[in-house]
Amino acid sequence: MSSVTIQNPGASLEAIQHHYDVSNEFYKLWLDRACTYSSALWEEGDTLDTAQLRKIDFHIENSRAKGVDRVLDIGCGWGSTLDRLVDKYDVRQAIGLSLSETQTQWIRDRKNPQIQVHLESWSEHSPTEPYDAIISIGAFEHFAKLHQTSQQKIAGYREFFQRCHQWLNPGSYLSLQTIAYGNSKPEDFSEFMANEIFPDTDLPRLSEIVEACEHLFEIVTLRNDRACYERTCRAWLANLKQNREAAVRLVGEETVARYEKYLQVSIVGFYSGKLVLLRMALRRLDRPYRPLKRRQG
Amino acid sequence: MKTETSQTKTAPSAAEIQTWLVDYLAEALEIDAKEIDPEVPFQDYGLDSSAAVTLTGDLGEWLDRELDPTLLVDYITIKQLSEYLGSTEEMVL
Numbered sequence: 083m084s085s086v087t088i089q090n091p092g093a094s095l096e097a098i099q100h101h102y103d104v105s106n107e108f109y110k111l112w113l114d115r116a117c118t119y120s121s122a123l124w125e126e127g128d129t130l131d132t133a134q135l136r137k138i139d140f141h142i143e144n145s146r147a148k149g150v151d152r153v154l155d156i157g158c159g160w161g162s163t164l165d166r167l168v169d170k171y172d173v174r175q176a177i178g179l180s181l182s183e184t185q186t187q188w189i190r191d192r193k194n195p196q197i198q199v200h201l202e203s204w205s206e207h208s209p210t211e212p213y214d215a216i217i218s219i220g221a222f223e224h225f226a227k228l229h230q231t232s233q234q235k236i237a238g239y240r241e242f243f244q245r246c247h248q249w250l251n252p253g254s255y256l257s258l259q260t261i262a263y264g265n266s267k268p269e270d271f272s273e274f275m276a277n278e279i280f281p282d283t284d285l286p287r288l289s290e291i292v293e294a295c296e297h298l299f300e301i302v303t304l305r306n307d308r309a310c311y312e313r314t315c316r317a318w319l320a321n322l323k324q325n326r327e328a329a330v331r332l333v334g335e336e337t338v339a340r341y342e343k344y345l346q347v348s349i350v351g352f353y354s355g356k357l358v359l360l361r362m363a364l365r366r367l368d369r370p371y372r373p374l375k376r377r378q379g
Numbered sequence: 380m381k382t383e384t385s386q387t388k389t390a391p392s393a394a395e396i397q398t399w400l401v402d403y404l405a406e407a408l409e410i411d412a413k414e415i416d417p418e419v420p421f422q423d424y425g426l427d428s429s430a431a432v433t434l435t436g437d438l439g440e441w442l443d444r445e446l447d448p449t450l451l452v453d454y455i456t457i458k459q460l461s462e463y464l465g466s467t468e469e470m471v472l
């Protein structure tokens with residue numbers, strides 16, 4: 083069970099590290115306790131901590147990962163989903179991929195024998211055994227580069243879905259969460275986001291995801307929870323404000339101001355619907371489509 | 380003795396806010412204030428979401444009140460925004 087590795091079609095290692103390797107301590111000041119860096123799933127009475135756990139549980143259930151042998155988390159961040167898989171859901175082995183060195187080191191330092199983490203892109207991943215479930219939360223945003231045509235983006239995304247298809251056991255699920263363009267087009271987005279926050283990155287449109295997974299996965303559920311991301315960004319911004327002095331000491335005034343602005347622009351995007359938050363459960367098609375053979379008449 | 384002027388000063392009226400916004404936009408776009416129409420949507424002046432957030436922040440600083448970054452999504456022209464802010468000054472925190 084290995085695969086030929088291809089060049090990562092999305093944001094480069096350098097671009098990812100520009101964003102994620104700012105400093106663990108800095109992110110700890112404003113993310114939840116487990117350092118989950120993606121939209122939470124909010125219900126009445128939730129705090130950021132409980133809403134993040136609710137989101138992780140949602141994806142574990144969506145991917146039917148409970149009690150299985152091996153689960154892959156593509157873009158595992160600081161490992162909050164990996165931890166939950168082995169601690170609460172009886173998963174024997176949780177494997178994470180990330181392009182951020184500080185994140186992978188952080189997970190390795192916790193020395194959980196059931197958790198493995200690789201500093202590599204999905205496009206370089208070459209597992210020795212298949213997986214029973216795959217989860218990917220807040221990483222798909224990075225799987226295409228700015229200024230690619232829609233066809234190029236779809237080709238890269240399809241490559242991703244082909245890998246997942248190849249690595250999954252029959253009948254298994256992929257649970258995916260990603261930001262996408264909503265009532266907007268890429269050109270509406272400010273230079274600020276593109277240059278200063280997520281260099282080298284372009285978001286998907288729902289139609290591109292649908293086209294890219296066609297005949298490989300069937301979409302079982304799809305939700306747009308953009309209000310959840312707006313609320314998450316508001317919670318992060320409030321935390322950052324509360325810990326502003328400590329944050330400035332760690333990374334400097336300019337970086338803090340840049341993150342404040344990025345969170346505010348994101349709040350506007352999700353509030354207005356220019357950005358959406360997609361959550362999808364995808365079931366592997368065990369017999370991918372083959373064209374009907376017409377008999378020669 | 381604390382008799383700060385800010386405490387005795389009344390909050391700017393809708394008309395004053397409108398003037399501030401017209402001047403702000405004119406300066407940002409490097410055009411004459413006379414060319415700014417308060418009834419034309421911000422978007423038509425090329426204000427993207429990042430510029431809108433900066434404007435809201437600067438306006439909040441001038442008004443000395445906390446403004447939500449999404450304000451320009453619902454109040455899409457200078458006129459709408461200044462009328463809204465002029466009529467809600469009592470909500471100053």
Ligand SMILES: C[S@@+](CC[C@H](N)C(=O)[O-])C[C@H]1O[C@@H](n2cnc3c(N)ncnc32)[C@H](O)[C@@H]1O
Nearest residue numbers: 118119120157158159181182203204220221224
């Ligand atoms: C926004 S974080 C989300 C982390 C985590 N899933 C969470 O919800 O907290 C995005 C993650 O995707 C990873 N990533 C980006 N591009 C990737 C790629 N091509 N292959 C694997 N991981 C990638 C980053 O290193 C980072 O860990």
